Amino acid sequence: MHRLTGDHLGMEIKGFVDLSLVDWDGKLTSVIFLPRCNFRCPYCHNYTLVLCPGKEKTIPFERVESYLTSKRDWLDGVCITGGEPTLHSDLPELCSRIKNIGLPVKLDTNGTNPQMVEGLIEERIVDYIAADIKAPLTAHKYSRAIGVDSENALREVKETIGVLLASRVDYEFRTTVVPTLHGEEDIEEISRDIKGCKKYVLQRFDVSVGKKTLDPAFSELKPFADDEIVSFLEAARKYVPTTRIR
Numbered sequence: 001m002h003r004l005t006g007d008h009l010g011m012e013i014k015g016f017v018d019l020s021l022v023d024w025d026g027k028l029t030s031v032i033f034l035p036r037c038n039f040r041c042p043y044c045h046n047y048t049l050v051l052c053p054g055k056e057k058t059i060p061f062e063r064v065e066s067y068l069t070s071k072r073d074w075l076d077g078v079c080i081t082g083g084e085p086t087l088h089s090d091l092p093e094l095c096s097r098i099k100n101i102g103l104p105v106k107l108d109t110n111g112t113n114p115q116m117v118e119g120l121i122e123e124r125i126v127d128y129i130a131a132d133i134k135a136p137l138t139a140h141k142y143s144r145a146i147g148v149d150s151e152n153a154l155r156e157v158k159e160t161i162g163v164l165l166a167s168r169v170d171y172e173f174r175t176t177v178v179p180t181l182h183g184e185e186d187i188e189e190i191s192r193d194i195k196g197c198k199k200y201v202l203q204r205f206d207v208s209v210g211k212k213t214l215d216p217a218f219s220e221l222k223p224f225a226d227d228e229i230v231s232f233l234e235a236a237r238k239y240v241p242t243t244r245i246r
């Protein structure tokens with residue numbers, strides 16, 4: 001994979017991966033990274049984009065657009081991630097421009113901008129949405145998982161859950177399961193809150209690949225063992241039978 005870097009000419013793109021097999025199940029995609037986030041999840045791997053986005057050079061959209069246009073017959077789509085992409089008021093324009101190239105769009109979001117998510121769906125400029133559910137939907141647990149006060153976030157995330165459950169767009173809810181933050185009962189509680197959803201994915205938190213985390217203490221955590229992950233899967237499947245592990 002190759003990262004482009006360049007000067008700012010338009011949209012605030014802070015990272016671009018030209019080829020990825022892991023960001024949209026079964027699809028060959030490019031990935032666009034947008035900076036900043038309203039959360040401070042202690043296990044965040046993209047914390048440079050969150051804490052000091054000014055350190056990364058802005059990549060001109062024209063360069064990204066030119067690459068995507070030249071590869072549109074080879075790519076299955078484009079993932080927009082971050083940071084939190086919905087903090088950017090020009091996200092709908094970015095989605096439209098990608099759709100105009102002829103490529104499907106996937107959005108990763110922490111679920112705190114239900115209005116924008118709803119607008120993207122209504123405008124048909126997004127094809128797939130992956131929405132994070134960071135913890136059971138209670139103030140204490142959510143705050144602990146996102147590293148900031150969760151009062152507003154909880155209301156917004158619940159609204160986004162409602163938007164997606166009622167929509168016809170393809171989507172998934174996903175939880176990164178993190179030692180010290182999640183137990184079997186938490187996963188069961190989350191799955192109860194999203195009962196009836198199309199797809200729920202449990203993502204393993206794994207620092208074995210040497211990635212650093214926003215809170216350095218999380219880089220030292222031992223990942224969950226396979227049997228623990230299986231017990232989470234069984235707990236989630238009580239309410240969302242199609243839950244899978246990624």
Ligand code: SF4
Pocket residue numbers: 037038039040041043044045046047050082083084110
């Ligand atoms: S992991 Fe948390 S802090 Fe990091 S980008 Fe995602 S929502 Fe933001």
